[in-house]
Amino acid sequence: MPTPAHLQYEKRLAAGKARRESCSRTLQAQCLLSPQRDVVDMLRQTSAGRVPSLIPLRYSRMQASPFAFFRGMAMIQAADLAATPNSGITLQTCGDAHLMNYGFFASPERQLMFDINDFDETHQAPWEWDIKRLAVSVVLAARNRGFSNAAARQAVCQLVGTYRKRMQEYAQMSQLELWYCKVGFEQLLQRANSDSIRQQLLKLADKARGQTQEKLLPKMTVLEDGSLRLRDNPPVIFHMQQQDQVWGNDEHWLGDGSSHDLLHTMLAEYSATLKEDRRTLLSRFRLVDAAFKVVGVGSVGTRCLVMLLQDEYDQPLFLQLKEARNSVLEPYTQPCVHGHQGKRVVFGQRLMQAASDLFLGWTTGPGDRHFYVRQLRDMKAAPALESFDSAESLAAFGQACAWALARAHAKSGGRAAEMAGYIGQSDKFDQAIASYAMSYADQVELDFAVFTAALAEHKL
Template sequence: MPEATATPTIQQASSDARHNAGMARRRTVSLDSHATCPPQTDRPDPVEILLQQDTTRLPYLIPIRHGRMSATAFTFYRGGAAIMAADLSMTPTAGLQTQLCGDAHLSNFGLFKGPDRRLVFDLNDFDETLPGPFEWDVKRLAASLTIAGRHNDLPAKEISKVTRSAVKTYRETMAKAAESNPLQVHYFRLKVEDYRDGLDKQQRKRQDKLTKKAHAKNSLRALKKLTEVVDGRSAIKSDPPLITRMDEMIERNGIDELARFYQEYRSTLPRYRQVLLDQYGVVDIAHKVVGVGSVGTRCLILLLESSNGSPLFLQFKEARASVLEPYLGASEFELAGQRVVVGQRLMQSTSDIFLGWARHRGTATGVEDVDFYFRQLWDGKGSAEVDSMNAKELKRYARLCGGALGLAHARSGDAAMISGYLGDDSTFDHAIAAFADSYADLNDHDYDLHQQAIRSGKIHVVKDI
């Protein structure tokens, strides 16, 4: 009779030991050192970084990209993730890794519906996700709050409070996660009810309007807005250059390529999701321009319908190498779409049920072998109107973003070590706020260089599209 063997266990250091190990990192990299911001000199040319990105984008959309970035210093910052990645690579880190969003500015947080149909507040953009130093996401968020505060003409003292409130909430969330068990951290969500806490009557009215809008933003709404009836069938309306039907861009063999590509995406879904997806048939496909920094990359929308005419809109968006990879190393995943999907599932409290990836092999998208990730186009998505926020509103929103980022990092990082490093006082908060203030100055400098390149004709723009 064979001997019974014990089930193997994974030995981990205690939370206290990991907390102390994190605290010890301060002797090597002090909390105050995170105030350090790269100087204007001795860094890559920000305009050249953007132009290098343009070389692999759709040429006819590049002027729209720069037009959107040129609107304000904040829109420039939104489109400049690659610029900041280069700058962050020159800043100190404590060597504590987690899954990074890679572009955690305040407009990449928002509302969306979970599988249980409740609205959730969380990070919602993972194009640049990659494992890396937790400080990089914190600094990206903090700088965005400072730049947004300046854009809204808030007093400097109030802007500092806004930024510090995000970092404080991040730090406190990490401390709570360190004291919780992994399942509690995994399941915890920031729900829309949390989004309403502390609002006055007028703010609640605006919040109710945002929530109502998010609930209404679904495939049925997309059908009404984005389609027309042609020969008795729904078809996506062309609105060049923002929306271009694929049958106006490619020959029939390209459509066949896309059909094979769709089946490759389908294979990345769990079997029970495939069964659900198979109840919808493909009706139409189009290219759609989205965002600020993403303009010029390939983004397609797919209209599907069930047998009773119920619509489902999917979006498949080009996935490229993360802007962090030149500084953190190549992703472990060969397919960039898989990198995005895995990173999103690691960080979010709940994710789109149709999230998947595929590599398009052919020329229908303009070049060979393009990676994409798939998700629903509209599924309860809602974004705060940051441009109109006063100091109180922006501070409250900053806390929500800081809390969501803390939870996202705690799901894949060592919360006890990070919390031990951050400590229980405001040293880190003040250091990051100082960094954010200096980086906002640097962003203004880069924005001015971008404006000069436009005036000189080096960069061509199309505005208000």
């Protein structure tokens, strides 16, 4: 006789399968565009509120390739996805699940884990929006590396197939099993199907283990007048007193003598968002220095600071304060329910990751700008696009990302059985997403051409 748990599992599978009536898996192949889309106008929208003098640097990084442009403009695909059919199953999504937003980092227990590592756009949304963004990024990465369209499509099919099979497994786990589940370095290494992929994983792991707080100290700091100071490396990292013009007239506080007082206020508010034991740990460090840091592609021009703190033995703690703006998904889903964009990022990260940074929290700066806080580069490492020297290595990394994404969705939504029922066990969903990804990658290349033309014509 079936157990109550099995009956509930079957009921949820059936509910997911029934959702195909309103949005079949074949419909997921449709590549529809927002009727209001205007690429140049969207670029202007995403640049509003950023540090004006850094916007050209942002555009320069996006101009490198269609893949870089895609990374920097999540807003465009968000608008287009909102115009396409979806399964109706919503949950906490990453919001920007492209290929380069996955990598290794250390759990609080110092175990090397593989997971999503960027949650700036996290928000409640249809789960398949994440898988579609990941799939398109794989196609663009394949084209960037000179691989054939056939290889790109195959990589996407393998990626979605991995997601599908993992979701079938997660659908049969209890909620506690899902909560404790993780993708560790050793698990990935055991599943590496070639020596070259295994060597790439080992190289990444070595890089991650070299990114501890202590090992960052000589790379990030210099000794001046007997005190440590963050090393200037413009335009990537610099002290605001040297380039305070980037902040605008209303933010002169970062270039005057009161900056440390203000940062102490921000740190105090941030400390209150930590668990009590971690708040106690933070209290054993003192603020030594702070500098502006330019990060990523899509985040260039947002306010991001690096702070150097030291304990009584002068051992370092590097914290990163990163501005949290509204998620690009918000206009097409629902308003933020957290009352603070930094809290939104922290909530999404804690909910989706298997384990999160010990020092993850949020705070508010001048002008009511919202920030979230985390450690800087704490055993973090991700492959560069150029490291994919074969379609096989790219496909393998895509499958690792799909595994991590499936685990994150199963944990965050608690609806793995319903999702598994919708996806099914055949490759119909895989093929649909692959068709979508190939078509949308073509559209990204057209949008990239519009972007480069606008730059050439000085419209941006």
